[in-house]
Amino acid sequence: MDLKPNVMRIFLDKFHIPKLNVQQRYEMLQWFAAAMQLKLDENDEQIKLNKINIDLDNTSSLSTLSNYSKDVLKKIASKTETFVYGDLDTLVHFAMRESYLKQHNGYSQFPQDPNLQLLKEEDFNSALESIRSLQSQHLDAPKIPKVYWDDIGGLDKLKKELLKTIEFPIKYPHLFKNSTLKRSGILLYGPPGCGKTLVAKAVSTELNVSFLSVKGPELLNMYIGQSEENVRKVFESARASSPCIVFLDELDALAPRRGAAGDSGGASDRVVSQLLAEVDGVTSGEDADTSNFVFIMGATNRPDLLEQSLLRPGRLDKLIYVGPYTGTQEKTSVLKALCRSYKLRPEVNLMNVAEALPERCTGADLMQVVSTARSAAVRGLVDKIKSGSLKESDLSPDSVVLGVSELWQGVESFRPSVTEGELAYYESLQYQM
């Protein structure tokens, strides 16, 4: 393994931070992990760099890597898509700190003689969490959500499609530099409560990019020029926290068809024009670099009311329908995802629950079933405390266990939030779009 060219390139190219691919990140992580032992006593950056260069010349520093779990570093490299040189260095430092705090019950001094073999995958994962939360601690800064694929049931095709569309421009920005090949945005549409927001957040978490979510109506303001200014600020904030996904929810409120809004001053048209200019700005790919990456995802229940030029190639030209969950299989996988944080009694079969529900349900409806079951389980515990058969001091979050009867109460309380007529309308819309 030849680490030197990468390292040299990064040092020489200090002011233009290069994008690292997964192999480079893996190599950098190995290298930082090895270098940690060498530079621990040194505080002066210059000395550290010299020392590392010297040691790289005779590559003796890399010998410590033989004991290192390469699999762990490979996994971590694949989770740090947007990390550059400095971030990876910080990550290794943080992981060491996590490991040390764990071993010494919170005593926060670094050890003089750190034992790198003790670093575990969970230390890297905690370090990753800490870095992410630090990254999003600026005021109003977009955050990296904590929604994982496991929190989402079904939608496998959509997950793949989204990852493919967003992952490529992040991984290979130079391919999108050519102005004829623009990186376009995505428009998710469909009935409310079917997982549009959830899946957008999961993509963001998965790719480790910030997530800035705004609802269209929040940006509208009665004062002249203020709505356009709000739109401009959203994109400014996204650029400042890039790489970033801007999620524009209820987009039809922000960008109705021009000339159709009925406001005599054309205020709405000006907002649409501002939005189009911003969309063109971020999809042009002129500044194709991860550090300038802003990806736009729109969501709407009414794509037919949208300003159609927003859907032109190079803008939000990928339209994806996110519909209700149909059939036992799909509903069961959503129920499983929703029950992930609860204990279930062994006799519970979520497939039976799914079968007892209407053929088509939204995710929000299924969530309602699970929350009703949870409330029933909590009520059961309170009754036991009142009757004296359970002590309050014995309660823990694990005491809430969902059984068949609780889930059945959820099924009985089921009220669809979207009517069959509305669902039929959305399906016809899908055909039309």
Ligand SMILES: Nc1ncnc2c1ncn2[C@@H]1O[C@H](COP(=O)(O)OP(=O)(O)OP(=O)(O)O)[C@@H](O)[C@H]1O
């Ligand atoms: N596939 C799914 N797996 C697990 N939970 C889901 C799924 N789809 C939806 N949900 C649940 O439904 C809730 C509502 O979903 P979400 O907010 O993503 O819907 P939406 O399509 O964005 O709705 P709206 O159009 O009203 O913004 C989520 O918070 C989640 O609890």
